[in-house]
Amino acid sequence: MADTRRGMREGKRLRSRRIRALLAGGLVFGVGATMTLAAWNDSEYGSATFTAGRFDIVGATDGTTFSSHPVGTPATLSFSTPFNAMAPGNTVYALFSVRTANPSVAGTLQLSVTSTAGTGLGTYLRYGVRSIAGTTCNGTTYSAGTAVVPDNSTMATGGTGTQAVAANGGTTVNYCIAVTLPATADNGAQGLTAIQTWQVAGTSS
Structure with missing residues (x-):
């Protein structure tokens, strides 16, 4: 047991x-x-920094010396003679070149009229604007240019199209402006003045 x-x-x-x-x-x-x-475990990461660009256009009356001309301080265009003693049938020419500054993004330009002042000669005058290949603005180069404002337009007429400009001053638009006192202008035009202000408005693209 x-x-x-x-x-x-x-x-x-x-x-x-x-x-x-x-x-x-x-x-x-x-x-x-x-x-x-x-x-x-292991990981991979990616990052980026984004910075806004700038858009800035500058103008020159001689095709060479570019600077900013803000509202109230327009560039003084150098018209050919006899711009200060015009007689019926006279046409005078002036260059205004515009491009982007450096640095600046690309964009487009559009020419318009800001004001026509003076003592009344503006009602007699007619004009046109063409973009030309170089910086010599005269009757010959004007005739070979591309219309921006049609010939024989009133001084209040602006351009309807736009012109492209590359970034960083890469391209220049040379506006050749032709102003005419028509041969039909009567004696009432004698001694009158016209102060014309154009604007070239730029838009970034």
């Missing part, structure tokens, strides 16, 4: 050791399963 009880106790201890061993093994297996989920 005693041997039987002793055998039963030893069997219980053996089973207990086996259960503990299995539990310990399960814990080890659990740790091993968790470790297999780990991974190395």
